[in-house]
Amino acid sequence: MLTITREAEPDEATQLAIEAGLEGFNTSKAGPENAEDFWIIARDADGKVQGGVKGWSSFSWLFIDWLWVSADGRKGGTGSRLLGEAEEVGRARGCVGVYLETFTFQAPEFYRKHGYVEFGRLEGMPPGHDCIWLKKALD
Template sequence: MATIGMAGSEVPRLLAEHDRPSAELDAIEEQLNSDNRRLTRRGDDRGLVFTLRGETGRAVGVAAGYSWAGIAELKLMWVDDACRGLGYGKNLLDAFVAEAAGRGVRRIWVSTHDFQAPGFYEKAGFERMAEFAGWPEGHSNIIFCKTIAAEG
């Protein structure tokens, strides 16, 4: 096996670390984001998160993602079972879309499975862009995009 040289005398080792703490992965992701900012000359990346909280402060819904370089990605959309069917999901999504539009975003991307919420996104004006059959086995992963009209 060939070794990979690094600055100094450190030689990297490949390790299986499936339970790596999320804080460490977040730090590594920030290194990647820093490279992306440098390479694209776009440093406008920001988190985009709306949370629905119950009376006790417990999160019962969230729409979470980010905006960067004229796009947004909705990475996590969830509403507690007890709050579903009451319009809270629509409220979360509408807030996410409005904030993205206010930041100058032109497209919002989201991925969902066929057993989750494709109809929800279609009803909200998202267009089906791709479908990956067999992800997970016996189902599909569907990619949606919503285009936001530019002002003026």
């Protein structure tokens, strides 16, 4: 019989065992993940960070985890340039598409303007807003 416990911070060996088990199963069904992270940073003339994108590619798709532009950098095309660079990373890695999640209070219209379409929504996440998943095919 198995014992099931809640652990706020399991030790590294436990985390690695779970990760290896999941990765092994996924690879047996979908092939190698070929996961690779990327960062794209926007800096001003003084080197101060004004925006950036963080994401990764896996299973021939690019995921944009974070895209942020400082208040000073908005409306000047910085977000569009960062998004375009992320899409180029995807193309260079042979990805078929890009996907991301955003909240209704963030930038869904920005992404739609760049050709992204909604494929999922979780209403009331966070309360009073929605979480939206968007995707775009890459050429």
